[in-house]
Amino acid sequence: MNPTTAYSRRVFIRQGALLASFAATLPHFLQESAMGMLLPEGSAAGSQPGVPDERILVVVQLSGGNDGLNTVIPYGEAEYHNARPGIGLGEPGKPKNGGAALELDQAKGIGLHPNLTGLKELHDAGSLCVVAGVGYPNPNRSHFASMDIWQSGRPEGKGTGWLGRYVDAACNGNPAADMAIAVGRTAPLAMTGAKSAPIAFESADLFRWLGADKNGAMDKEYQQLVRAGSLPGVEPGSQESFLMRTALDAQVTSDRIRAAVAKKPLVTYPGSQLSKQLQTVAAMIRDGMKTRVYYVSMGGFDTHANQPGGHGNLMRQLGDALLAFQKDLQQQGNDGRVVTMCFSEFGRRVRQNASNGTDHGTAGPMFLIGPRVNPGLQGTYPSLTDLDGGDLKFTTDFRGVYQELLGTWMGADTKAVLGGEWAAPGLVRA
């Protein structure tokens, strides 16, 4: 047990005879704040200990292996055009295979996919950081294995997730129930800690009991049953009491989230799936939830054949959704609190295949978005001629990016979370 919880428990025992009698019927987090009122300043459980005030990290996962070379395009390299005769995009102003890159770094001859106009706008506003050539040693080309490596933050791809370990550590071992939220069917490995588990829901309307949808009387009854919390006579340390209190937590959290999401957003979002997820996240941020880590994802990036059209659509959806999200945060006045990070489990091979697609590769670019990122192209774009069996050699270890996000941005002690220290590429400002 760490000192903070030990202390708060002592305070609880000494001062909390009255509190104890009603604590059993309070949700966990309300009880925490009730206890917080009794604690000396600075040790209160009200804000999350170990997290700089109000900082938020939003992770956008691109599943399937996004083609990094056609996302952040090295148009100035002859080898890019040689290797990709049917899918390579043109330099700015000179369309080829259906498009011309948007300028990102003229000196280096690097641009963005023509449909990433949203990201281009963020770039021009100084809110986009592009990290080139992110990967890890001994790359694994299996979707699942590589995703596990990225999500666990460990080369063997096993164990808890990097964000889960962060949450475990950030809250002195007492993570609040709503510290991490994943908008999706299941909680990603990335957010699963030894103690903490994220809230996960596909859409807020489904994050609730569905038994009463056709019977109002049942709903009233259900609400009474779960809102009762731990009933009188039930042993406080029993399994029964734990379940009764968690059920109350769930109901209160569900109410809160559904109320937050029901409000009309401040900007118009495009219609994609990712856009809906980000809209939900923005609504929760606007509502002032204590959540510090959000996770959304978008699939379809496994472009083995006829890549240009499909990948172009994905790029459009990605850029537009991220722009709308950032504008929403700006309108809310919350943009300075949020960094959004975008990654995929691997990039794709340098050389296109015979079906105008690309096969599984290795390193790829990452995006970091927000007014406090170091804007522009960061890191070293990998060589297109010095390859490893036809694949790019990574230039930045992904754990270095994690370190910046958790350490510099969220103010966490990253050593334990990431199992060591990595070269910090200088991507965000504290």
Add this chain to the structure above:
Amino acid sequence: MPAPGSIPADLQPLASASFDAAAARHLLNRAGFGGTPAQADALAAMGLDRAVDLLVNYETQPNKDVSPDDFDRALMPPLTREERDELTAARRSREEATVERLERKENQAKARDRQQLVELKKWWIARMIESARPLEEKMTLFWHGHFATGARAIEDSWHMFQQNQLFRTHATGNFGMLVLQVIRDPAMIKYLNNDQSRKGRPNENLARELLELFILGEGHGYTEADIKAGARALTGYTFEDDDFVYREGNHDAGPKTIFGKEGNWTGDEFARLALANPACSEFICGKLHRFLVNDTPDNDLTPAQREARDAVVRAMAAELRAGNYEIKPVLAKLFRSAHFHHASNRAATIKSPVQAVVQTIRQFNTPTRQLSALAGACDLMGQDLFQPPNVKGWDGGHTWINTSTLFVRQNVAVYLLTGKRPEVYDWELDEVRFDPAPLLAGASTPEAVADRLLSMSLAATPHPERRAALVAFLKQQAQASEHSRNVAALALVTALPEYQLA
């Protein structure tokens, strides 16, 4: 409830007169996946000894045989050795057409294999629902969590099936024998990289987990040096296609010191030395106790509860050693014990997701609905079969429950009872009507119906407030049809937080 100090701290049997229907229900929940009130009554009528015998010596019960033909063995690996060589050569010489043809073949086979894994999950869940030998499936699930192996890293559903069948064969057999089979199991060898371990470059993964997670428990009775020596002993234990092979050329036959004993130990001898370590029996029995008796976190137990638990684990361990690591006699004694049946061990385990789904079906006799939806629901609740989160398996207990999983638990129960609201989770609408009437025969007043519903559903003694609320609801719904009233009441009961206890 008796004072905590009175918890029996040994394996003395329960007085046979105390084995009533509630005790029989407790036994059915823990030694299996629950049952209907009629099944519990029948078990109670047999008396304690015969009831335990029926559940534990399950070989007398008829069961559907497991046939190797249930699944396709030949899906993986997708390429022959020649094709793999061809692919490597084509990659080197950049013959894109050949690379593409072979990669496509590989990807198609992998996709079929993932589909077969889904079939495997459905098959196992169906088996747990239907089996006349519930303890056999329950212990198969226990070993799956103990010798945790993730399908994703294996990429061969047949190997997962083979391992599942290994756990079933030895479900209540000899633990030592099971360990010797596990170090020969292709899925385990692949999962813990022993196929890459050879003389001169041993891979320590399997040796480490054998001591740390499978036989002794973390930090119990071994050193890092034992792991290193054990890894050398296990070199050469690998597999080819679907079978274990021992490659003598890769085995390090040199002298090793394991637990202070020097010899030219093999992998089998390493395992036997670990099994002979006194830490083994207590580690395994501690896990069995947590799985079958009580998974309340240590901090929430009273000192008296902890002491009784520890004493019983020691008694189980002594029994296991005396019986030369046979599991069955330990379980039989445990299930008969007054300790197992004591009030403090009732409603003291949180149902695993699989238990929550299968028990709901078995105790109410609901339609099975859609098996893939049930497998998917278990995943949503944190128990993706054949894909435990890591080699430590599922932690269980409180970790099953959070604000998200609790809603899924409630909603899957509604789905089983009604077949409705499937679009939410892509579950198929199911028109088969569940009729609770047989469960409620003879209960004519709202009070009687409430009592019946609560007692058949909850492992804990129903709280008076719950009973009052349910009676009020049934009265208020007097105008509704009997069927819809009773299904609604049962849906409310399954939404109670305490429904998650077994």
